[in-house]
Amino acid sequence: MKPLIVSLLIIAAQAAAPGAQKFTGTITDNMCAQANHSRMQMGPTDAECVIACVSSHDAMYVLYDGKESYTLSDQRTPEKFAGKKVTIMGTLDARTKTIKVDSITAAK
Numbered sequence: 001m002k003p004l005i006v007s008l009l010i011i012a013a014q015a016a017a018p019g020a021q022k023f024t025g026t027i028t029d030n031m032c033a034q035a036n037h038s039r040m041q042m043g044p045t046d047a048e049c050v051i052a053c054v055s056s057h058d059a060m061y062v063l064y065d066g067k068e069s070y071t072l073s074d075q076r077t078p079e080k081f082a083g084k085k086v087t088i089m090g091t092l093d094a095r096t097k098t099i100k101v102d103s104i105t106a107a108k
Contacts, residue, residue, distance in 0.1 A: 023088045023099060024107050025065035027081045029053040033062055033069035035083075047083030054079070063088055063099060074101040081106065 028035040028046075031053045035046065042052035053059040054075075061078035062069045063086070070092065072078055078086075085107040090099040 020089050020091055020102055023063055023065060023070065023090065023092070024085070025063045025070075025088075026085050027078045027083065027104075028062055028064050028069070029059040030062050030069065030071065031057060031059040033064060035064045045083060050082035051079060054082075068097070071096070071098045072101050073098060074104070077101070077104050 026035045027050065029050045032049065042049040042056070050061070054061060061072050061075055061082075063072060072088070073090070081104055086104050087107045088099060088104050089102045091102075092099050
């Protein structure tokens with residue numbers, strides 16, 4: 001009976017775990033987490049500022065949805081979307097505010 005109860009608890013926990021979600025926002029960096037690059041001015045465009053902050057100042061790519069910033073598990077793919085509005089499919093870890101990225105595409 002005990003193995004059955006343990007199995008049911010595992011299945012219930014997996015069912016309650018959130019699956020992949022869609023997130024839309026702007027790819028920026030955690031130094032300019034609200035996509036406002038006017039203070040940093042690390043380049044003439046937002047995209048160049050984001051890339052410069054990540055490459056020169058050990059910043060991390062984040063998604064800013066207009067209210068919150070979320071760290072992205074994938075720190076390579078966002079470079080080509082720096083400063084742009086995107087849609088990310090992934091799973092949110094609400095405790096760390098990190099999105100485990102499955103895919104990133106340009107938002108329509």
